[in-house]
Amino acid sequence: MNVLLALAVAVLFGSGTFLMLKHDLIRVAAGVLMISNATTLFIMTVSLHRGRAPIYPLPEDQPISDPVVQSLALTAIVIGFGLTALLLVIIFRVYGLYGTLSGTAHPKQEESPEEIAALARHQRPLQRSPRRVDAP
């Protein structure tokens, strides 16, 4: 069982890494998701042992499974879920700005007129950050 789970963690982690190295941003997101699930599975695997559910009243003579691991895995799942949602939102915003999901696109050098107007509306002196310095 341990070997099987270890193999599953390895395959998930490996495929996640493979996907993360792709240019397509949706695949990158899928890679991140796979790696975070591989981690959750790893948490379950490292503390795997047989036993009854740890619910009171506890049985006297039987082994009881460790409840801490379950709570760790649950927390990790929730955090991973939230972060995946955030990552997808950022990818969506990037798609809106660049018009493509390919990670190789380069940013435009100048702000568009709408952005300049949006910045000016908030009384902010427009500045490039970082300022480009000229070569000597």
Added chain:
Amino acid sequence: MILTPLLIAWVMAVILALLDGRRIWVGWLAIGAMAGVFLTTLRLTIRVIEHGSLEIVAGGWPLGLGITLRADALGTVFALVSSGVLLVALIYEVLAGVHERAMPALTLFLATGLTGLFFTGDAFNFYVFFEITMTASFVLTTYGQREREMRAALIFMVVNLLGSSLFLSAIASLYHLTGTLDMRALTAIAGSLEQNSVTFTSILIFVAFCIKLGLFPFHFWLPPVYRDSWPAVAAILSGAVANVGSYGLLRFGGMILERELQLNGGALIALGAASILYGAVQAVSVRTVGEALAYSAIGQAGYILLALGIGGPVGIGAAILFALINSINKTLLFLTTGLNGWLVGAAFAIGAFSVAGVPPSLGFFGKVALFQIGITAQNTLLLVIIFLGSALSFIYMFQIYQRAHWAVDHPEQPSRRPSRLLVLGVGILIIALGLWPEPLLLLSQRATDLVIGTP
């Protein structure tokens, strides 16, 4: 008492999330809340220095069962510097005009995560606060919402999520090895574990925090992110969020996995030296201010690793002191990149002198501590590398100064005066702390005593 800064930050963050941060009064409300966090952390620091560490177990559970919050010298000093950095960056942004409604709230969420992370006594709770910090900083990196910021945020997020997954795996395997998550219990048990089993965990933790700190082989995400994010955000990332990396290395490497740190000292020194030289050479060669400062951050992080690799009271002390000084320097330097005008040049020059380690700036004491470790280790090569790094930092800092503030042939519109006075104020603070360094030296000395284990 421990809970006060944490609660102020969290409650105010939730309230501010409902308000429009672009309104000026909301900005000042956020500054007030952040100042509250800073002052209560300061009070807590004084208390910890005078009376020793404080501890709270959540829910009143017996020790070892509940989640502990523990304020000790190491945690409070990092919390103090980080909340100071956040306060300055927030004032800077409010003075310049916030142009996104969530920005003040996000800064306070970041403060919540950082304060919790520095005060927690539980390894898994550390991970949770770590993720709160990272989530807030991911969203903060998008601040500005132009192409470049979104691109920076995407890179930052993907790489750091990988780092977080590695760290979570490390915590799971630590739990598997020791059966506890409490940091004090971990410290007691980890030394007696079988060597081979801990090595894997140590490597995972090391890689996770090096990604966060941006050390040489794990640095690839850092230059585009620091270059492309907004100046105040870059200051927050390099001054406050990078502290997570140095604190984590000190807490997990210096305290819990102390034996592994000593065994792998050579590797740490090699990586640190590579980082120093690589960062400095790259910083000399690049042309934009933000990029040069980003590579400089990689180089400066190398010193922390070098000091940790030497270890012992002198090495750990230098690592703590240098990490704190470095975060103050980097805050000032990144804040000046967004401004124009002559006061800004003066502030930048102070920051540059501090990075190079010229007295009477604060950076001098960091450099003294570093040279001390070279002398203690009786290693000439180490001294040469530290000297070379400092000399190169002098060169690139004044290259930036020359190009950005000195030889500007097209006079630009100077920025608003309050912003310029703020960065000058931070510069004066660096000089003042350099002239009267006792408080900072005392704090880092206490933190060192804690890490080394002398009462």
